[in-house]
Amino acid sequence: MALKSEIIPTGKRVVETSDLWRRNGHRGGVMWFTGLSGSGKSTLAAALEGRLFEEGYNVVSLDGDNLRHGLNADLGFAPDDRAENIRRVGELAAMLTHGGMIVMTAFISPYRADRALARRAAGEGFQEIFLDPGLEICEQRDPKGLYEKARAGEIPDFTGISAPYEVPTAPEMTIDTGAVTITESVEILHDYATRAFRLFA
Ligand SMILES: Nc1ncnc2c1ncn2[C@@H]1O[C@H](COP(=O)(O)OP(=O)(O)OP(=O)(O)O)[C@@H](O)[C@H]1O
Ligand SMILES: [Mg+2]
Numbered sequence: 001m002a003l004k005s006e007i008i009p010t011g012k013r014v015v016e017t018s019d020l021w022r023r024n025g026h027r028g029g030v031m032w033f034t035g036l037s038g039s040g041k042s043t044l045a046a047a048l049e050g051r052l053f054e055e056g057y058n059v060v061s062l063d064g065d066n067l068r069h070g071l072n073a074d075l076g077f078a079p080d081d082r083a084e085n086i087r088r089v090g091e092l093a094a095m096l097t098h099g100g101m102i103v104m105t106a107f108i109s110p111y112r113a114d115r116a117l118a119r120r121a122a123g124e125g126f127q128e129i130f131l132d133p134g135l136e137i138c139e140q141r142d143p144k145g146l147y148e149k150a151r152a153g154e155i156p157d158f159t160g161i162s163a164p165y166e167v168p169t170a171p172e173m174t175i176d177t178g179a180v181t182i183t184e185s186v187e188i189l190h191d192y193a194t195r196a197f198r199l200f201a
Contacts, residue, residue: 020100024058027197028097029125031189032118034109034168036160037146038138039131040177040185041106047186049104052193060096061104062089077157083114090118097122102197110159112166127196129189130171133178135160172196 021027031048033041042063049061064085068075072088075081086109093103109115119126138160139147150158157163168174173192175185 017098017100021199024100026057026102026199027125028058028100028102029127029193029197030093030097030103030105030118030122031127031129031193032093032109032115033104033106033129033131034115034171035131035133035177036135036138036165037108037158038141038143039133040182041108041131043182044131044175044177044185044189045104045106047182048189048193051186051190052102055194057102057197058100059102059104061106062093063105064107077163079111079157079163083111086111086114087117090114090121093118094121094123097125102193108159108165110163110165112169115168125197127173127192128168128171130168130174131177132167132174133176137178 017028031045033045035041042065045061045063049059052059067089068085071092072085075085086107089105089107089109093105096103105118109118115128119128142148146155146158147161149155150161155162159165173189175188177185180188
């Protein structure tokens with residue numbers, strides 16, 4: 001594996017990132033949503049994507065539920081598979097970012113080390129958004145009925161119940177989605193993203 005990647009020369013880029021940004025009218029970057037199942041990652045990522053799209057931003061969303069059917073269909077939920085899941089998402093998000101896109105990612109991404117790798121791959125445009133309503137509220141919401149199954153022992157390695165979630169130590173933003181409404185959260189995120197990805201900051 002190491003040998004193979006060493007003999008492949010790094011592709012020379014013809015289009016500079018700064019040219020892409022100038023033409024797009026904004027920088028590329030990642031809004032990396034992390035938090036327990038039911039914390040609102042998919043809900044807020046989709047709402048923010050829609051809002052930014054309407055305003056002419058180049059946006060794309062990567063969501064755990066979709067990627068696990070395609071790119072990451074070969075992966076399960078054991079620690080190594082979770083790490084590989086997030087490694088691929090991080091690399092993909094970085095590629096899209098360097099192609100000028102604003103990328104929304106909605107993955108539990110429970111391990112600090114994996115999120116740190118994603119941050120390193122994407123570079124300075126990476127924004128870690130921690131959604132933190134607390135386990136109790138996530139479990140009450142249980143939009144997919146997963147907590148109920150996990151409590152019944154039907155789902156092994158379920159984050160927050162039988163698998164760990166490592167709380168971000170220095171996220172760019174934390175939202176308590178138990179206290180802040182969806183509409184308010186989208187407003188806060190929109191303000192943040194439009195400032196973070198402004199061309200001349
Ligand atoms: N303030 C809020 N912010 C976000 N979601 C909220 C809020 N209040 C209620 N909800 C509801 O909570 C649920 C969050 O589910 P969502 O699928 O977005 O979570 P998720 O973090 O993507 O979970 P998973 O990791 O399982 O994909 C939705 O049904 C949403 O309507
Ligand atoms: Mg989701």
